[in-house]
Amino acid sequence: MHRHSVGAYLLDSSSLESDLGVLVDDQLTMSQQCALVTKKASGILGCIKKSVASRSREVLLLLFSAVVRPHLEYCVQFWASHFKKDEDLLERVQRRATRTMRGLEHLSYEERLRELVLFSLEKRPRGDLINAYKYLKGGCREDGARLFLVVPSDMTRGNGHKLKHGKFQLNTRKKFFTLRVTEPWNRLPGEVVVSPSLEIFEACVDKVLCSLLWVTLLRQGGWTR
Template sequence: MESNISTSATVSKFADDTKLANPVATDDDIKNMQDDINHLQVWAETWQMRYNADKCAVMHFGHQKQHHTYHMGETELKETNEEKDLGVLISNTLKVSSQCATEAKKGIRALGLIKRNFAFRSRDIILKLFKSLVRPHLDYAMQAWSPHMEKDKKVIEKVQARATKLIPSIQHLTYEERLRRLNLTTMEKRRERGDIIQTYRIMNQIDRINPDTLFQKADYQGTRGHSQKLAKSRSRLDTRKYFYSQRVVENWNKLPESAIQSPTLLCFKQELSKLGF
C-alpha cells in the first residue's frame, strides 16, 4: 500500500481502521493528498476490502489549515471536528475536554450501578469494585489524553472522590484523608506514574515503539541523575508542551540510576513506589 503513497504522508492501520495523514499548505499538497486517497481506494478495491466512504471523514489540524474538499470515488468526504480513534476522542484543536467529560460520565455511571446494587459497602468491596469497574475508564490510553487544564483535572478527580465517599466509615473525612486511609493517590499522581512506566516500557523495548519517534536524548548527561536522560524540545503551544513525550521528561530525568537500570518492569514499579510515585 505504502509504495504508492507520497513520501510526506503517513499511513496508520489497525484492524479495519486506516488513517492517512499529510501536511497540507500548498495546492500541490492538496493534490498529493487527493492522490494518496485515490491510491488507498485502488489498493482496497484490488484486495476486495473496499472502504465505506460514508464512514470516512477529513479532519484539519493547525491554525493555518487548508479547508479543502476531498473525494473517495464519487463520494465527497465529510469534514469533522471530532472523531473517536480506538476509544479516544480526538478533536481538531487537540483539546481533551470532551474526552475527560466522556470518561468521567462512564465512571459516574459505574458508580451509580455500584450504589444501586451493593447495600453493604465495606472498604474492601468498594475498593475492588472501583479498581475493576470505574478506574479503568479514567486510565484508558491516558498517555494520549492526560489533561493539563485544572478544570479537566477536576472532572476526572471528582469521580474518584465520589467513589471514596461510598464507604460509610470514612465518608465524613476530607478527600486527602480518605485517600490516605485507602492507600490511594490522586488521579493526577497516578497519571504521572503511568507516564513514567510507559517511558520505561518504550525505552526498554517492552512495547514495540521506536524511542526515537517520541523522545530526544539529552546531549549533556552530566554527573547527576542517570544515563538515559531525555531533552525537551521547544514548544510554542501548550498542546505540544503538555504532550506525553514532553511532560514526562522532568520526572523521568529525576529518577536515580538504580531505578532506570531495573531488570524487570515489576522491579521498576517497586522502585517508583519507594520514590513516592
C-alpha cells in the same frame, strides 16, 4: 477545507475524530474525551452504589480499581487533560467513590487518598513512567529512540539516564506524554531506572511514588501518621 466524496455523495466535515475509543478534536484539547470518560465512569459508579449493599472499603476499593478507574486512565498517556476544569471533572468521580466508603466519610479528600493509598487523577506519573520505561529500556526501544533524546551520562547527575526536555512553541505541547514525563523520569533514583525487568521497575516506582505521596500529604495537611 477540502470536500471529500464517496461516489456522488459529499461527506460532511467534522472537527472530532474517534480513534481506538479516544475522541480527538482539531485543537487537541481533549475536553470532549474527558466529558465522555467521566460520563462512562460515573454511570458505572452509580450502578455499583445501587447494586452492592456493602460499604466497606475493601469491597468498594476493589470494585472501583477494577471497573471504574480503568475508564479514567485508559490511554491517558495520549489524552491527558489540558485544562483545570477537565481535571476537576475527572477527579469528581474518584471523590464520589471514596466518599461512599464506610469510615472515611468524615475525612477530607486528601486524607481519604492517603488512607486508600490512591493517587490524585490530576497527577498520574505512574502510567507515564511505566510507558517511558517500555520505550527506553523495554521492548519498544526502537520507537523510544525516535521519541526521546537521552542526555549523555557524563553530563548528568543522579540516575545517569536523564531525558532532554524538548522545546515547544504551542502551550498545548507541554501536556504531551514525551514532554510531561521528562521531569518525573529524571527524578527517579538510578537503581530504579536500571531495573532489569518491567515488573521490578513497577514495584520500585510504586515505592518511590508512595513515599512522595506521604511527604506531599503531610506537608499539605499538616498532620502526622
